[in-house]
Amino acid sequence: MKTIDLKAHLQLDMALGEVLQKRRTNRDCQSKQLDEEVLSTLLWACAGITDEDGRRTVPSTMDLRAVTSYVLRADGAWRYNAAQNCLEQTTDKDVREVSTVRQFDYVKTAPVTIVFVADKERSKTARPTGVYVDAGTMGQNCYLAATAMGLAGCIRASFEHEELRKAMNLTEYLEPILLFTVGYPK
Numbered sequence: 001m002k003t004i005d006l007k008a009h010l011q012l013d014m015a016l017g018e019v020l021q022k023r024r025t026n027r028d029c030q031s032k033q034l035d036e037e038v039l040s041t042l043l044w045a046c047a048g049i050t051d052e053d054g055r056r057t058v059p060s061t062m063d064l065r066a067v068t069s070y071v072l073r074a075d076g077a078w079r080y081n082a083a084q085n086c087l088e089q090t091t092d093k094d095v096r097e098v099s100t101v102r103q104f105d106y107v108k109t110a111p112v113t114i115v116f117v118a119d120k121e122r123s124k125t126a127r128p129t130g131v132y133v134d135a136g137t138m139g140q141n142c143y144l145a146a147t148a149m150g151l152a153g154c155i156r157a158s159f160e161h162e163e164l165r166k167a168m169n170l171t172e173y174l175e176p177i178l179l180f181t182v183g184y185p186k
């Protein structure tokens, strides 16, 4: 399996009040690839481990941590391994376009779509809505980090879960449930 080591995440120093005031959906981004530190910071914000017991920047239903972040880029789909701070490739195909139902141009232009993937085996003892709430908090953390770093981003729920799962080469019990598409603003 191909892996890429990620750089350390950046310190985000915009005041929380300002971040909340400024947060907006912005679908207008450049195709320029995100700097490695910037991608690493987005991933840390939505799924980074912040405690020795494995707890993260986000809460999780019954502490199951059943939602994992993946990255779609031109060079393939990648699983974020938070413990190792690296990306693990699941396919070398560019499947960003599969993550949009109406072929929105911004999804094809944006360099990165973060995919929140639910592990249905791991979450089976929780309510079915739990993983969606988990993913929502992860998406909001992406918005907050994106705002603090001056990025354009959009959370997205309209896509074909099964089609994307297959394109990302994921096993059947893993389900992509929410997306965050992001890049530098135009």
Ligand SMILES: Cc1cc2nc3c(=O)[nH]c(=O)nc-3n(C[C@H](O)[C@H](O)[C@H](O)COP(=O)(O)O)c2cc1C
Pocket (backbone or CB within 6 Å): 023, 024, 025, 026, 154, 155, 156, 157, 158, 159
């Ligand atoms: C659960 C959820 C699903 C969404 N799905 C999509 C989507 O599929 N495509 C899209 O372009 N925007 C999507 N959005 C973004 C909303 O359109 C956006 O948040 C809304 O217009 C308000 O704008 P704001 O985020 O700037 O406050 C979604 C937002 C949420 C919370």
